[in-house]
Amino acid sequence: MKTAFFHLMPYPELPDDFPQTHQSVWVDIDPKLYDPTVGHRAYNDYIDQLEYAASVGFDAVGINEHHSNGYGLMPSPNIIAAALSRSCPDATIIVLGDSVALYNPPLRVAEELAMLDNITGGRMVAGFPVGSPMDTIFAYGQNPSTVRERYHEGVELITKAWTSDEVFSFNGKYNKLRYVNVWPRPVQQPHPPIWIPGGGSVDTWDWCAENDLVYCYLSYFGYKAGLQTMNGFWNRVKDLGKEPNPFQGGFAQFIACADTEAEAWELYREPAEYFFNTCLHVYAGYADPPGYKTPNTVRSGVEGMVERAAREATARAEASAASRDAANDKSAKPKGPSSAGTSQLTFEQMVEKGYIILGDPTQVTEQIHELCTNMNVGHLMALAHFGNMSRDLVKYNTKLIGQKVLPELRNLFEDEWEDKWWPKPMPTEERQLPDRSESTMTAAKGASA
């Protein structure tokens, strides 16, 4: 199996009372909360962490795209990928991904990913999400009833632009281009592998299964809750008579590893609570704009991952508000000693429900093995940074996972299945590495002086 160190890049200093005093971490998060000096440190820390992961055993580094979002500071994952393309000379770079429907024209995505594929010598994975409702519908103003059609047309345009060896015209419903001609051309032929991050839409299962694309479930809620979604995808694969190659599946999982389980409980509580109670404080009104779901998804009753997160966060906020109101109302009857503030998700609940895999390296290895075999997933997006985790703690977690966990899992699926969706880079000896040496001309002049 292959494992990527996946980063969400959250803003690390939201106030403690954020869930009580703000409606949402996404879409209408208060601009006044952003401190660029904090942002400067965060971006550089996060890029350091991705680079570090690539040096301690992870197969890949992974990034994604969000907008107007306090837990995801990557409006443009391609910018981060560009930085990593030079500083991580061997790792695969998974952009998971570019929200195709938001680019006008989406040809820009084809061009930028082709540039990255050239710079990296073919170490790119191209991810194409529809994008969350918060990102696409609210932050970027796309019409929910047309965003999926626009997305599919964009993916068609990009793949055709990468593979056509002639200049062509594209007369789409949303994109009309007289001359399509992407320069540079991708290194990987016919094009970089395409992975589709999904949030629970049944039509995305169908699309990935029918077109041999990797389906990645980037869940906040861990492997126990994700099983149903991944099974939905594998059932579609089975219905089509195709092989359930585990490398056609991907899954994201929060991981908290320490030398001992007791230490893990102690170290990861604060960042976990910061992520799940503050970073996921999303208003439910932004999660289900009518038209974003397909009729099939409405019919199936499947609740998307973002929709669930927002529903639960809004319910917690309403419960907290009701609790505070009751506490402020002197005439109200007491509801017990722990009624105020109990709506927050506890760290124990996060671990118990599988949102976070926690333990010493052996325990973590066992749980990841169970996750990957139960879900039949050959690509793991490991979230070894979450919330407001300190730099030291990220490195500690990353190194333990990279050096003590992943070596035990590396052979999983590899003997039985071919990973047809992993990049096929140029041979190492043909790849150009960053050159930090002095000019020979400067050296020659120095010698003659």
Add this chain to the structure above:
Amino acid sequence: MTAVDLTTSTSSRIDVGGSEVVVHFAGSGTAVGYLHGMVGTPPGSPILSAAGDASLAITAPCLPGFSGSEPSTLTRNVHDWVFHLSSVLDATGLTGGPLVASSVGAMVALELAAVRPEAFSRLILLAPLGLWDDADPVIDAYATTLSVQRRLLTKDPTATAIFFDDPEGLTGDDLVEYGVARYQTRTSAASLVWPIPDHGLSDRIHRITTPVTLVWGADDQIAPISYLDRWASALPNVVATHTVADAGHLVDWDQPAEVAALVAADLGSNDVK
């Protein structure tokens, strides 16, 4: 679960340009068209029930995706809706007659009136959308939960029960499909106002020569009542304005009898040709 009175109207499905359109008929008397707002015109809609007592013969087509009409794939922009409405009016015999139109329906009707002046003899508009003021924005009805949206649309949240609540006696797949149809209606309504309910009508509004009566709910929480004055100033031929007490954005859902009586009086007045 909600009981629906289906005795006051009939419905049919007609083909318009290859797309199936639901049309409701209610009452007898003065003929008038009705074009719905954000929740469409489900069977048993209050305005259909009120038509008889006001001596109105209402013909109420439903735009693509609304209330069982086939969703259209030709809805890239507002002009696709306008051409569709033009065809619907021709197919239902409403062309050249008076039309009552609410909210998003009024927005499409005004756009049509700008390009086809003979489309209507009169427009009675219930809180139309289509103008925008940055300093006084129209509220986003879809950046909310369903329960909040319901409270925003009408003064009395129970007024829209036949849309938001599941009907009595419906179970299994029928209930699922009812939910899918309701979602489709919301989808179509949202698509008309996304991301801002301004498709450039203010640049064309001078072309609308049709006599217009404006009706506004005093408690409109979607389009503030301040928009009544904006429309009255912007439209070239406003002949009357009315404010309806105890009514929200979907005026005719909160006060159907009053709106029907107002329409009947308006159509009976001397300035109607």
